[in-house]
Amino acid sequence: MNLPPFKLERYFAKYEFNTEFLLCSSDCEAMSIADLLAFEEGAAEKLQNTWLGYTESQGSPALRKEICNIYTTMQPENILVHTGAGEAIYLFMHAMLKDNDHIIVHSPHYQSLSEVAKGIGCQISPWLAREENDWALDLNELRHLMRTTTKAVIINMPNNPTGYLMSRTDFDELNKFVQEKKLLLFSDEVYRESEYDPAIRLPAACDYGEHAVSLGVTSKTYGLAGLRIGWIATKNKKVYENMASLKDYTTICNSAPSELLAEVAMRHRQKLIDRNLGIIKTNLAVVDDFFAAHSSLFTWVRPQAGSMGFPKLLKGDIEKFCDDLVRKAGVLLLPGTMYDDSRNHFRLGLGRKNFPQGIERLNEYLGKKQVHDSPIFCKICNYSYFPSIAGESEHHEKFHESAVKGIQIRISKLDRVIAKNNDYQLIIIDSNSTLPQFNRLNKISKFISASLFRDNFTYHVRLLFPVVPEHKFFLLCTKSRIIGYFDIKFFPKKHR
Structure with a gap:
């Protein structure tokens, strides 16, 4: 692999421990061992008397019992404790997937949720959350991403990095869909219980049935990353047994002091x-x-x-x-x-x-x-920009050129693709064809994306046409489909 x-x-390895302010940390504020032990009388003495031998591979019975309180139907035998959430992700992928299996992954996402499966040889389809929809997922799109080889749907809810949380109605429908299609649902729930309004908290996926695996960890909501304790919760015996067997090849068991401290933390998690x-x-x-x-x-x-x-x-x-x-x-x-x-x-x-x-x-x-930087106004672009903002001058120069030249779009070896939204349609046609006229062009700013299937033939396309400089764009084309991330204001081509 x-x-x-x-x-x-x-x-993070480059910057995390030599930078004063980490304004991008994924976890919550940590605390000292002393502060954690202060939650419970006698906990400090228990820690001092903890035996530093091997622990049970599944996790200590006391810790698994406390973890069960996060869920509604889980029993200790449904909990498998790992050294952090990363190990659990790695073992799930290896335990349940094989070469040429297909999985659908909530995107954007933490890299290991797709890369481990990709390393095994799986085919990955991103289930894209879109900013213009408040990072919501479209269940209809999930249905279109299905293949005959699809084995699992991978979600992260609440989501890293967007903070999005699916509605209860959609989550119910998602679980029903996965059950009907006889798939596995791997639900990364490491930010569960951190909802700003507890009323919108979703049930854990594992409580819906044997199709689901819930991932938890002490690092995120609870702010105890240094314990390196994560777990999966599932009623699926095959998943549990396969992961437990593979764990014998990774960490075997967990740290005894960490398990005791995690037990205290789970008992006082509120x-x-x-x-x-x-x-x-x-x-x-x-x-x-x-x-x-x-x-x-x-x-x-x-x-x-x-x-x-x-x-x-x-x-x-x-x-x-x-x-x-x-x-x-x-x-x-x-x-x-x-x-x-x-x-x-x-x-x-x-x-x-x-x-x-x-x-x-x-x-x-x-x-x-x-x-220290006076704005520069470009009459051609009708745009003011600060040269000292990183990348701003180069960004302006690029779009200034496009505004002056008004070059038409030409795409080689690309089939006809139509990406629609409520205000207009973008039509791209075969080689040596140009962009047709749009309707309702004036001051339209919309996001367009077209789902597509990946293959090994990727074309990088140069687009130059009149736009407002502060709006960027990105485009990748495959042999027969288009990936488009558009955030551009289109204007009719100027004839000079």
């Missing part, structure tokens, strides 16, 4: 939830004000749960912006390219106590940019 570098983890939700909600108020003050530079869909959101940078290039920010201000943001997102998003972490100070530093950075 050949796995590519884990882009997100390599990015205290951890309340503490961390308090931090998140305080930080949400701070960032709401920040985005209101910088509405010309950022936009976002406010998350519903979890300790992160996925805002968008409207000007410049996100990778250059993040690099410049960490070097000059000591503030780390995670570019969306770590999630294979090409639309200038970045991950913003909401779970740390020093978040307000980090936002203040970010404000200072943006203020210095504006003080």
